[in-house]
Amino acid sequence: MKFIDQASIFLKAGDGGHGCIAFTREMHRPKGGPCGGDGGNGGSIVLKVDKQLSTLQDVSYKRHYKAPRGMHGQGSNKRGKSGNDLILNVPPGTIISNVETEEIIGELLIEGEQLVVCKGGNGGFGNARFKTHSNSAPDFANDGEKGEEKNIKLELKILADVGLVGFPNAGKSTFISKVSSARPKIGDYPFTTLIPNLGIVKYSEYKSFVMADIPGLISGASDGKGLGNQFLKHIERTKILVFMIDITKNIKKEYLTLINELKKHNNDLINKPSLLILTKSDISTEKKNNIPKDIDHIIISSITNHNIKLSVHKISRLLN
Ligand SMILES: Nc1nc2c(ncn2[C@@H]2O[C@H](COP(=O)(O)OP(=O)(O)OP(=O)(O)O)[C@@H](O)[C@H]2O)c(=O)[nH]1
Numbered sequence: 001m002k003f004i005d006q007a008s009i010f011l012k013a014g015d016g017g018h019g020c021i022a023f024t025r026e027m028h029r030p031k032g033g034p035c036g037g038d039g040g041n042g043g044s045i046v047l048k049v050d051k052q053l054s055t056l057q058d059v060s061y062k063r064h065y066k067a068p069r070g071m072h073g074q075g076s077n078k079r080g081k082s083g084n085d086l087i088l089n090v091p092p093g094t095i096i097s098n099v100e101t102e103e104i105i106g107e108l109l110i111e112g113e114q115l116v117v118c119k120g121g122n123g124g125f126g127n128a129r130f131k132t133h134s135n136s137a138p139d140f141a142n143d144g145e146k147g148e149e150k151n152i153k154l155e156l157k158i159l160a161d162v163g164l165v166g167f168p169n170a171g172k173s174t175f176i177s178k179v180s181s182a183r184p185k186i187g188d189y190p191f192t193t194l195i196p197n198l199g200i201v202k203y204s205e206y207k208s209f210v211m212a213d214i215p216g217l218i219s220g221a222s223d224g225k226g227l228g229n230q231f232l233k234h235i236e237r238t239k240i241l242v243f244m245i246d247i248t249k250n251i252k253k254e255y256l257t258l259i260n261e262l263k264k265h266n267n268d269l270i271n272k273p274s275l276l277i278l279t280k281s282d283i284s285t286e287k288k289n290n291i292p293k294d295i296d297h298i299i300i301s302s303i304t305n306h307n308i309k310l311s312v313h314k315i316s317r318l319l320n
């Protein structure tokens with residue numbers, strides 16, 4: 001996916017405080033019982049959505065963030081004070097991943113939503129916790145746990161206005177590369193697109209919309225077939241959907257399959273305004289009669305540019 005904004009930061013959650021080893025000393029009981037308190041927990045680092053923010057600028061201002069540690073336990077069964085959590089505000093649409101493993105840790109979309117990215121270490125147990133029948137005066141305690149540390153990457157996802165939905169090889173990526181400056185990989189084999197691409201489509205001097213090209217869907221995608229429907233969440237918030245179907249294929253059948261997969265993922269998806277684009281008109285001249293009637297359609301070719309401008313015009317009309 002193409003992002004307008006990203007940042008890499010290093011996070012270190014607070015270590016837990018150590019448990020304490022102590023014994024009660026009273027005038028008449030020179031060797032009293034164990035009374036070492038537990039260490040406090042280290043503070044965690046939490047990312048939280050603040051919808052006032054629209055960029056990652058604030059959070060990328062610093063490279064390192066550290067949450068405070070937990071205090072050590074003390075005698076008289078006094079527990080160490082826990083470190084406060086460190087809360088970092090990010091804009092809605094922030095995707096968080098681990099720099100080393102490239103694994104996605106989470107996405108933050110809605111105002112107030114939070115994600116604990118680095119957990120603070122638990123405080124260690126003081127020796128009072130270890131008192132048993134066979135050992136009434138334990139002279140050991142636990143150390144606090146280390147707080148987690150991570151190098152994370154934050155990426156701000158622009159929300160797309162238009163989502164392209166189609167089978168693999170339908171020509172989605174070719175289309176987005178025609179109408180925007182996005183340059184996704186194009187191939188004559190299925191599943192060329194493995195991650196969503198975004199492109200900004202200019203349709204007049206000052207006006208533009210954002211289009212998302214997501215990996216192809218196949219029958220059974222909602223049960224995990226092909227690349228599955230994991231990417232459909234990227235079009236959940238688009239305003240309109242554009243179905244793309246290769247004109248040489250069984251149009252009605254593919255259309256119904258796509259509708260069905262969308263429905264299975266989230267019934268609301270099919271209520272969005274939509275347009276059907278039939279692609280590759282340059283390789284098919286015969287008249288088609290199995291075009292669904294319940295949706296407006298347009299026939300294009302990204303190779304000859306046939307109707308490319310008109311399709312952008314239709315999409316912008318649908319958006320407005
Ligand atoms: N003849 C012709 N070929 C096209 C047209 N549009 C795309 N193609 C070809 O169709 C193949 C698939 O195009 P892609 O744009 O990669 O298709 P996709 O829908 O993005 O496919 P996935 O990423 O696999 O889902 C490529 O070989 C393109 O060159 C067109 O208008 N006419």
Ligand SMILES: [Mg+2]
Binds near residue numbers: 173174185186
């Ligand atoms: Mg593609």
